[in-house]
Amino acid sequence: MAQVKVGIIMGSQSDWPTMKDAAAILDELGVAYEARIVSAHRTPDRLWDYGRDAVGRGLQVIIAGAGGAAHLPGMMASKTRVPVIGVPVQTKALAGVDSLYSIVQMPRGYPVATMAIGGAANAGLMAAGILALQDSDLAARLDAWRAALSNSIPQEPRDD
Ligand code: RP5
Numbered sequence: 001m002a003q004v005k006v007g008i009i010m011g012s013q014s015d016w017p018t019m020k021d022a023a024a025i026l027d028e029l030g031v032a033y034e035a036r037i038v039s040a041h042r043t044p045d046r047l048w049d050y051g052r053d054a055v056g057r058g059l060q061v062i063i064a065g066a067g068g069a070a071h072l073p074g075m076m077a078s079k080t081r082v083p084v085i086g087v088p089v090q091t092k093a094l095a096g097v098d099s100l101y102s103i104v105q106m107p108r109g110y111p112v113a114t115m116a117i118g119g120a121a122n123a124g125l126m127a128a129g130i131l132a133l134q135d136s137d138l139a140a141r142l143d144a145w146r147a148a149l150s151n152s153i154p155q156e157p158r159d160d
Contacts, residue, residue, distance in 0.1 A: 025121050
């Protein structure tokens with residue numbers, strides 16, 4: 001079994017349809033990850049334990065998604081120096097702007113690298129890019145992934 005280097009955490013089962021886009025990217029790029037429900041409000045002890053153990057368990061990046069009063073990414077960044085990438089999950093009430101503001105506006109000293117609302121795929125790519133700095137095989141796979149995306153863009157628009 002490959003060492004798990006990326007933790008994908010989310011506040012609720014209801015976040016998984018968004019967060020699985022990060023998992024899909026990491027699957028495509030051959031990056032080992034784990035996915036866990038860790039709620040800042042409903043399971044604060046789980047959040048505490050996850051952050052406390054992250055370095056010792058060999059995690060190198062944490063992708064944290066939450067919606068509404070989205071305190072999970074920021075609280076995780078407070079508990080561990082492992083870089084945290086935040087994903088604001090879209091909400092019904094406020095379209096995810098609440099999630100975005102909850103995640104992005106961190107105080108000096110405890111940054112969260114905040115993606116766009118619903119931007120879990122980019123979170124996966126960001127995590128892969130960080131790991132690729134120390135992993136030339138992954139770097140080659142990421143370069144190929146990016147080139148394939150670029151090559152898939154047509155020169156001209158078509159009538160549908
Ligand atoms: C947050 O509350 C979760 O991250 C989720 O986005 C939101 C709603 O959770 P559920 O009520 O669907 O479990 O903590």
